Amino acid sequence: MKLLVIDSCIRGELSSTRRLLNRFLEKFGGEYDVTRLVLTELDLNPMDADELKKRNDLLSEGRSDDKMFKYAHLIKEADKIIVAAPYWDFSFPSLLKVFFEKTAVTGITFGYTESGSVGYCKADHLVYLSTAGGYIAGAHLGAEYVRNLVGMFGINNVSSYSIEGLDIDPSKREQLLEDGIVRILSAAKL
């Protein structure tokens, strides 16, 4: 079983979200064939006109196996997916959006029929992990974005877990984080 991990923790080893992710993987990752994408270590650039043209040309030639589609294929082939991203400006770091731009590819992750779009991905669960400095009032727009996008890919089971309030009192951060990790590990499934 393939587990795709999308690590969007920009602060690397300093990241609380990565700590949550690593503990989640210690508990749940053992039985899977894990591919971990650390987005800060990839050569990701926002889609520009040249890339869009190349992509459309390749797709019209039926060359969806080109390496520019590797992330779309990883999403398509995963049995489970974990996204880990800090809560930034009501959603997530822009690098994660850049990554997802590479994965929404017609004919790989989804397609169009006369009655609308259809998803081609087989993952039966996506888990979205985040930590926030304050409180997430209402919907987590980052998690909701991912829920909507992967819904189009055919992945309809999305669980979101957040640890909130970490920046409010620095003296309490460590305890809040640890308590949050324990809470999530006992409530979550993969």
Ligand SMILES: Cc1cc2nc3c(=O)[nH]c(=O)nc-3n(C[C@H](O)[C@H](O)[C@H](O)COP(=O)(O)O)c2cc1C
């Ligand atoms: C650029 C940036 C934007 C942020 N935006 C928010 C925000 O909108 N709401 C919030 O509660 N915290 C916000 N924070 C605080 C982070 O969510 C918080 O510190 C989080 O724990 C960071 O996760 P990390 O340790 O994995 O980087 C922001 C932090 C940064 C650096």
